[in-house]
Amino acid sequence: MPSSTMPPNRVLLALALAALGLVWLLNLGVVQPNRIVSGTGYGLYGATGWGGAIIVSSLLLMVCVLAAKPVHKRFLGLAALLTAALMALPLLLEVFALRRLPSDSAYARIGIGAGFWCLAFFLALMLLEALGQIKASRRLQLSIVLLIVAGWWFCAGREGLSSLSLIREYTNRADQFSQALTVHLSLSLGAVAISAVLAFGLALAMVRREHWRRPLLGLVSFMQTIPSLALFGLLIAPLGALSAAFPVLQALGIRGIGWAPALLALIAYSLLPMVRNTYVALMEVPEAVVDAGRGMGMTEQQIFRQVKLPLALPVIIEGVRITTIQAIGLTAVAALIGAGGFGTFIFQGLGQAAMDLVLLGALPTVFLALAADAILSALRFQETSK
Amino acid sequence: MRAWLAPVAWVVLLVALAALLPAMKPLFSWVQPGTNNVIYTRDSFYLLLQSHIWLVLMSATIGTLVAVSAGIFVTRPAGRDFLPLVSQIASIGQTVPPVAVLALAVPVMGFGEKPTLFALVLYGLLPILRNTLAGLGGINPAVLESARGMGMSSAQVLFKVELPLAGRVILAGIRTSVTINIATAAIGSTIGARTLGDPVIAGLVNGNTAYVLQGAVLIGLLALTTDSLFEAVEKVSGRAFLSSKQS
Numbered sequence: 001m002p003s004s005t006m007p008p009n010r011v012l013l014a015l016a017l018a019a020l021g022l023v024w025l026l027n028l029g030v031v032q033p034n035r036i037v038s039g040t041g042y043g044l045y046g047a048t049g050w051g052g053a054i055i056v057s058s059l060l061l062m063v064c065v066l067a068a069k070p071v072h073k074r075f076l077g078l079a080a081l082l083t084a085a086l087m088a089l090p091l092l093l094e095v096f097a098l099r100r101l102p103s104d105s106a107y108a109r110i111g112i113g114a115g116f117w118c119l120a121f122f123l124a125l126m127l128l129e130a131l132g133q134i135k136a137s138r139r140l141q142l143s144i145v146l147l148i149v150a151g152w153w154f155c156a157g158r159e160g161l162s163s164l165s166l167i168r169e170y171t172n173r174a175d176q177f178s179q180a181l182t183v184h185l186s187l188s189l190g191a192v193a194i195s196a197v198l199a200f201g202l203a204l205a206m207v208r209r210e211h212w213r214r215p216l217l218g219l220v221s222f223m224q225t226i227p228s229l230a231l232f233g234l235l236i237a238p239l240g241a242l243s244a245a246f247p248v249l250q251a252l253g254i255r256g257i258g259w260a261p262a263l264l265a266l267i268a269y270s271l272l273p274m275v276r277n278t279y280v281a282l283m284e285v286p287e288a289v290v291d292a293g294r295g296m297g298m299t300e301q302q303i304f305r306q307v308k309l310p311l312a313l314p315v316i317i318e319g320v321r322i323t324t325i326q327a328i329g330l331t332a333v334a335a336l337i338g339a340g341g342f343g344t345f346i347f348q349g350l351g352q353a354a355m356d357l358v359l360l361g362a363l364p365t366v367f368l369a370l371a372a373d374a375i376l377s378a379l380r381f382q383e384t385s386k
Numbered sequence: 387m388r389a390w391l392a393p394v395a396w397v398v399l400l401v402a403l404a405a406l407l408p409a410m411k412p413l414f415s416w417v418q419p420g421t422n423n424v425i426y427t428r429d430s431f432y433l434l435l436q437s438h439i440w441l442v443l444m445s446a447t448i449g450t451l452v453a454v455s456a457g458i459f460v461t462r463p464a465g466r467d468f469l470p471l472v473s474q475i476a477s478i479g480q481t482v483p484p485v486a487v488l489a490l491a492v493p494v495m496g497f498g499e500k501p502t503l504f505a506l507v508l509y510g511l512l513p514i515l516r517n518t519l520a521g522l523g524g525i526n527p528a529v530l531e532s533a534r535g536m537g538m539s540s541a542q543v544l545f546k547v548e549l550p551l552a553g554r555v556i557l558a559g560i561r562t563s564v565t566i567n568i569a570t571a572a573i574g575s576t577i578g579a580r581t582l583g584d585p586v587i588a589g590l591v592n593g594n595t596a597y598v599l600q601g602a603v604l605i606g607l608l609a610l611t612t613d614s615l616f617e618a619v620e621k622v623s624g625r626a627f628l629s630s631k632q633s
Contacts, residue, residue: 010467114494125471132470225613226606227569233586233602237417237595256595329483333573336590346489350576355493362489366482373481 011129012067012078019122020060026115029096032165034107035354041113047096056092056119059085063126075133082127083144087151089120094160101163109165111356138381142374165356166363173345177360184341184368187259187334188327191266196320198267199274206279217276224272228330231268232337235261262339266330270323277319281312314384321376328369332361342368389618396611403607404431407600418596426585426597431604438581438608441499441571445506446564453511454556457518458544469519476516484509484570492577502574502581509570510563517559521552557623561616568612572605582608 027041028048045053062081066074097110131141161167170177202220206213223231240256243249254260285308293303335343345361348354407425414424459465460472487509491501525548533547534540549556575583582605589597 011471125475128474129471132474225565225609227572227609229569229572229583229586230602230605230609233589233598234606236598240595257590325481325483329485332483332485336573336576336587343485346485347576350489350492353497358489358492362486366486369481369483369486370478373478 008069009067009075009129009133012126013064015122015126015129016060016063016067019119019126020057020064022118022122023056023060023115026118027113028115028119029093029100029113030111031100031102032109032111033105035109035165035168035356036352039111042096042100044115047100047113048092049095049099052092052095075130079127079130079134079136079144082123082130083147086120086123086127086148088155089116089123090152090155090161092116093164094155094158097160097163109163109168111165112359138378142378145374166359169354169356169360173360176344180340180342180344180361181364183259183339184328184331184343184365187262187266187339187341188324188331188368191263191270191327191331192320192324194263195267195270195274195323199271199278199319202271202275203278203282206275207282213279217279220271220275223268228265228269228333229336231265232261232334235264236337239264257338259339261337262331262334266327266334269330270327273322273326274319277322278312278316281315281319282308284315285311314380317376317380317383321373321380324372324376325369328365328372332365389621393611393615393618396607396614400435400604400607400611404435404604407431407604414596414599417599418594421594423594424596426588426600428588429580429584431582431585431600434580434582434584435604435608437579438568438571438583438605441503441506441574441579441581442564442567442612445503445510445567445571446560448507449511449563450514450560452507453514453559454518456511457515457522461519461522462540472515473519476512476519479509479512480516482509484566485573488570488573488577497578499579501577502571502579506567506570506574510567513562513566514556514559517555517562518552521555521559522548524555525551554620554623557616557620561613561620564612564616565609568605568609572601 023044026043028044028046030039030041032039044056048056059081063078066078066081071077093110093112093116101110102108127144131144136144155161156164156167162171202216206216226234236256239254239261243255249255289307289311290303293307298306331339331341332343332346335341335347342361342365345357346365347361349357349359349361408427408431411425418424456472460469484505488502488505491505491508495501495504529547529551530543533543538546571579571581572583572586575581575587582601585597585601586605587601589595589599589601
C-alpha cells in the first residue's frame with residue numbers, strides 16, 4: 001500500500017489522548033496506613049516522579065504520532081510497543097512503592113488507583129485496535145495475552161510489589177485462595193458437565209418428539225428468567241427440609257445452604273443455553289448430507305455419530321462456552337449461600353469494607369471467565385475450520 | 387388487547403403479594419419456627435419493590451440511550467472507524483460476570499445506590515449495544531439504497547427505515563439487559579443499594595429462612611412480570627413489523 005493513501009487512525013488517536021488526560025487527572029496509586037483506612041492518593045507525577053511521568057506521557061504521545069503519521073508497518077510497531085508497555089505496567093507500582101511507602105510502618109501498604117486501571121484499560125483497547133488493524137491471527141493474539149500475563153506474574157512475585165495491598169491480602173490467605181479456586185472451578189465446571197449430559201438427552205428427545213419442544217424449551221427458559229439470588233434463596237427451604245428428614249443426605253453434606261443448592265441452581269441456569277444450542281445444532285445439519293450418508297449405506301447410528309454430531313459440534317461448543325462463562329459468574333454469587341469460591345472474598349471484603357479483598361475475589365472471577373471464553377472459542381474455531 | 391392479559395395478571399399478583407406478605411405470618415412461622423421475627427420489617431416490601439424497579443428502569447433508560455446512540459454513531463460514515471473496536475468491547479465485556487462489575491464499582495465509587503446504578507448501566511448497555519449493531523448491520527443494503535434513491539435524507543433513512551427495521555432486535559437486547567439487571571440489582575443489596583435483595587441478604591446473615599423466602603419470591607415474581615411485559619410488547623410490535631427480517 002502506498003504510504004500517502006494511509007489515513008490517520010482516529011481510534012488510536014482518541015484512545016491515546018483520553019488515556020493521557022485520565023492518567024494525569026486521576027490518582028495512580030494510594031498509600032494506606034493499614035488495610036481499612038482509605039489513605040492518600042498520588043497522581044502520576046506524585047507517584048512516580050519525573051522519570052515515570054515522562055516515560056508514560058511520551059509513550060502515549062508516541063502512539064498519537066504513529067496513529068497520525070503514515071509510517072510503514074506502523075500498526076505492527078504499535079502492537080509491539082503496546083504489548084511491551086502492558087507487560088511492564090506493574091513496574092509503575094513498584095516505583096511508586098519505592099518512593100512513597102513509609103519504611104517505618106509495618107502495616108502501611110499501597111493500593112492501586114483509578115489512574116492505573118484506566119491506563120491499563122486504555123492500553124488494552126489500543127492494543128486490540130492495533131491487532132485488528134494488522135489482522136492478527138488467533139495464535140498471535142493468544143501469545144500476546146500470555147506474554148502480558150507472564151509479565152504481570154513475574155512483577156507480582158518481585159520483592160518491590162510485596163507491599164501492594166492486593167498481594168498482601170493474597171499472602172495472608174494463600175491457602176484459602178487455592179481452596180477457593182478449587183471450589184469455584186469444581187462447582188462451575190461440575191454444573192456445566194452435568195447439564196451438558198442432561199441437555200444432550202433433552203435435545204435428543206426434542207429432535208425425536210417434536211411436541212416436546214415447546215414445553216421443554218419453555219421450562220428451561222423459565223428457569224433462566226428467575227434471578228440468581230431468588231433461586232438460591234428459594235432452594236434453601238426445601239433442601240433444608242429434605243436434609244432434616246433424611247439423615248443420609250445430611251451425611252453427604254446436602255443441606256439448605258452450601259454446595260448442594262448452589263450446584264442445583266447452576267445446573268438449572270445452564271440448561272437453557274445448552275439445550276437450545278444442542279437442539280439447534282442437531283436440527284441444522286443439512287438434510288442433503290444426511291441423505292448422502294444413507295445413500296452410502298450408513299445405519300442411523302453411524303449417521304448420528306459420524307455425520308450429525310461432528311457437524312453439530314461447533315454450535316454445541318458455543319453453548320458450552322456461554323454456559324461456562326455464566327456458571328463462573330453465578331458461582332461467585334453462590335458464595336452468599338455458603339458455597340465457597342471466589343465470591344467468598346468478594347462478599348467478605350464488602351462486609352469489612354476491605355476493597356483489596358473484594359479485588360482478590362473479583363479479579364480471579366473475571367480472569368476465569370475470560371480464560372474459559374478464550375479456550376472454548378479457540379476450540380470452536382478449531383472444530384469449525386476442520 | 388389479549389396480549390396484555392398475562393402481564394396485567396402478573397402485575398396484580400406481584401402488587402397483591404407485596405401487600406399481603408406481612409399478613410401471612412402463620413405460614414412463615416411454620417417455615418421458621420422458634421422466633422417471633424418472621425416478617426421482614428426494616429422496610430416495607432412496597433418501598434423495596436419501588437426502589438428495585440426504579441434502579442432497573444433508570445439503568446435501562448440510560449443504557450438504551452447510550453447504547454443506541456453509540457450504535458448509531460459507529461455505523462455512520464463519521465464513526466465507522468470505531469466500529470470494530472466497539473463491537474469487540476460489546477462482546478468481550480459480556481464475558482465479565484455482572485457480580486464482578488458490581489463488586490469492582492465499590493472501590494471506585496463507594497457503597498450505596500450510586501455504584502449499583504453505575505454497574506447496572508455499564509453492564510446493561512452491552513447487550514443493547516451488541517443488538518443495535520446486529521440490527522443496524524443486518525439490514526439489506528438494497529433497502530437503504532432504495533430509500534436514498536427515493537430522495538430520503540440520511541436522517542430520514544435512519545429514523546424511518548433503519549431504526550424501525552432494527553427495532554425488534556434492539557428490543558430483544560433491551561429485554562436481555564433488563565433480565566440481567568433485575569438479578570444484578572438484587573445482588574446490589576450487598577453493596578448498600580435498597581432492593582428486594584435486602585430481605586434475602588438479611589435472612590442469609592441471620593439464618594432466617596422466612597426473610598429469604600419473602601425476598602426471593604418477590605424478586606422472582608418481579609422478573610416473571612417484567613418478562614411477560616416484554617413478551618407482550620414483542621408480540622404487539624411484532625405485528626407491526628411482520629414483514630421485517632426475522633431475528
